[in-house]
Amino acid sequence: EAQVTQNPRYLITVTGKKLTVTCSQNMNHEYMSWYRQDPGLGLRQIYYSMNVEVTDKGDVPEGYKVSRKEKRNFPLILESPSPNQTSLYFCASRPWTSFTDTQYFGPGTRLTVL
């Protein structure tokens, strides 16, 4: 089954404790992206990647890092999480070759930073 998976689905952590949220897709998509969703603000893009070793900032990259060492994986790293990073995070992917293709979203990771 074609899908985007995220782990963990739920995470409660404390300020300053480094964490990684993994994202994996099995559709051989070149493009992957991370979003955060907050009430009243919709989805905001954090980082995106157009292919292996190619990443770029979205609208809200501060406090986040990403890497794209393999085509299928695009982990989101919070080196020193803070309470304002409490949010619902979504990973998405799509094939790069077709510019108008839809993005496929993962199920989301609900992060709480205390």
Added chain:
Amino acid sequence: SQQGEEDPQALSIQEGENATMNCSYKTSINNLQWYRQNSGRGLVHLILIRSNEREKHSGRLRVTLDTSKKSSSLLITASRAADTASYFCATDADGTASKLTFGTGTRLQVTL
């Protein structure tokens, strides 16, 4: 930056009625997409309309785009309880979909 603003923020209708949601955006776009999100879950793509198109249909969905007014509308006809969800518009400014900018969403409640 927040590109799209959906209107209304929330909409409650009865099953069988039509639901109309509007999206306004600020800058020029290459295409506009509509997504649905069931509570707390990932988004599901519904329909894409290009900047040179004015109207598009997909099943019970009808999308219009007015680039002169920088606005789009999503009409769901003969709504069902299963249509209960949040609906988001997303704009693609350069046509590469590398940076989709989402609106704040309309929460639709369809009651029996």
